[in-house]
Amino acid sequence: MDLASIIGVVSGIGFVLGTILIGSSLVIFINVPSIIIVMGGTIAATMIAYPLSDFLTVFKVTMKVFIFKIEAPETIISNLVEISNKARKGGLLSIEGDIQNTSDPYLAQALQMTVDGVKTADIAQIMQKKMSLTKKGLDVGAKMFSSMGTFAPAFGMVGTLIGLVQMLANLDDPSSIGPKMAVAMITTFYGAVMANLFFIPMGVKLTTRNEEEIVNMNIVFEGVISIREGEHPKLMEDKLKVYLAEAKKKKE
Secondary structure, three states, X not given: OOHHHHHHHHHHHHHHHHHHHHHOOHHHHOOHHHHHHHHHHHHHHHHHHOOHHHHXXXXXXXXXXXXXXXXXXXXXXXXXXXHHHHHHHHOHHHHHHHHHHOOOHHHHHHHHHHHXXXXXXXXXXXXXXXXXXXXXXXXXXXXXXXXXXXXXXXXXXXXXHHHHHHHHOOOOOHHHHHHHHHHHHHHHHHHHHHHHHHHHHHHHHHXXXXXXXXXXXXXXXXHHHHHHHOOOHXXXXXXXXXXXXXXXHHHO
């Protein structure tokens, strides 16, 4: 579970609500038509922009922001070094047990091809293709939330324009101008909050998650190729640790 995401969302909502309550009642910020135009419009625009199969994964992708478990790259490197030592001493067939023990299907498939004697070039091609497809699938969620972060404020403005038109159509009643103007502005408020507190930050978080997963896949790729080529475990370890430095720079 990602405490940073949970704390961020809870504190963000708390700050917004607290600010509202300091100066007024929360009731005046609740307007059902405004919520419908912003949320409904954002959902509709997202469905137009993305295939239905991608859109239907939005709940799963949302959960990934808050619940995310990934193996540390240091652990993967340590495991690969151990497998490399075993293969170097007992031959490639000696690592068959590691295939059964690993929970990573990407690593398991790569090791199985290695044990089966598949050529290095073919292993590399298959692994790179799978990595490319995985990255493409991971990027969809991040892009979808980024798009929603663009759509929400736009529909907030649409709602505001609708409210302004309705207000201008009833200028003969001056007492209604203030309340209707307030309602018109609320949709812009909803759009801005949804975009900047939820959609855009979630897109950024998913992008970071995706980069971490691809770094791990690259480590596995390089490690398995080294094992297949019979490289010295120490040399392989030094090569893989380069990814740790790159990942650290991205976080900084």
